[in-house]
Amino acid sequence: GAVVSQHPSRVICKSGTSVKIECRSLDFQATTMFWYRQFPKQSLMLMATSNEGSKATYEQGVEKDKFLINHASLTLSTLTVTSAHPEDSSFYICSARDSQSNQPQHFGDGTRLSIL
Amino acid sequence: AQSVAQPEDQVNVAEGNPLTVKCTYSVSGNPYLFWYVQYPNRGLQFLLKYITGDNLVKGSYGFEAEFNKSQTSFHLKKPSALVSDSALYFCAVRLYSGYSTLTFGKGTMLLVSP
Numbered sequence: 704g705a706v707v708s709q710h711p712s713r714v715i716c717k718s719g720t721s722v723k724i725e726c727r728s729l730d731f732q733a734t735t736m737f738w739y740r741q742f743p744k745q746s747l748m749l750m751a752t753s754n755e756g757s758k759a760t761y762e763q764g765v766e767k768d769k770f771l772i773n774h775a776s777l778t779l780s781t782l783t784v785t786s787a788h789p790e791d792s793s794f795y796i797c798s799a800r801d802s803q804s805n806q807p808q809h810f811g812d813g814t815r816l817s818i819l
Numbered sequence: 820a821q822s823v824a825q826p827e828d829q830v831n832v833a834e835g836n837p838l839t840v841k842c843t844y845s846v847s848g849n850p851y852l853f854w855y856v857q858y859p860n861r862g863l864q865f866l867l868k869y870i871t872g873d874n875l876v877k878g879s880y881g882f883e884a885e886f887n888k889s890q891t892s893f894h895l896k897k898p899s900a901l902v903s904d905s906a907l908y909f910c911a912v913r914l915y916s917g918y919s920t921l922t923f924g925k926g927t928m929l930l931v932s933p
């Protein structure tokens with residue numbers, strides 16, 4: 704089945720550090736990738752949608768300068784949390800979908816980000 | 820606008836018994852419906868989907884779901900629960916056409932006791 708690889712799985716760093724999270728689709732071309740944030744015992748909150756070669760579309764309330772998204776190829780999207788602060792600590796999950804609209808989204812294993 | 824309701828925060832069932840996790844949806848158009856499962860500190864794993872055709876959809880790990888258009892429901896079921904089925908289950912919906920985004924329910928924790 705389709706696999707989405709997300710790295711790193713866990714990051715612990717100091718406040719003010721920028722953190723990059725990678726999301727790769729391993730066996731299909733992901734024309735669209737999604738970034739979610741999940742708080743403990745809650746559902747996934749969509750942060751942004753990115754299409755290959757174009758700017759990401761951010762959901763209301765998500766700071767685009769804070770959460771930089773790059774979808775440079777059909778198999779790779781990155782999320783950079785710039786100047787991270789403790790309130791950015793969360794579980795971030797990427798997802799990818801291929802060009803056929805009836806296919807399900809496939810999810811990475813998530814990144815646990817802890818800002819000290 | 821589209822929305823998903825999972826009315827139960829938690830479902831408890833004994834191993835070997837049938838289980839049902841409820842989901843109702845609201846969407847203006849033909850829905851794509853999905854069930855995902857999440858284990859602790861992991862991403863979501865796809866279980867099954869409904870697009871068109873038979874209302875009873877079979878998926879991974881013995882799970883199935885029944886699409887009921889009149890009740891706008893898509894309940895997840897399994898005839899005999901396993902302890903290893905204990906996890907967080909999410910129902911999701913998106914529009915049939917175009918590149919609409921998935922809308923998730925809040926999730927239902929399934930606890931299967933030995």
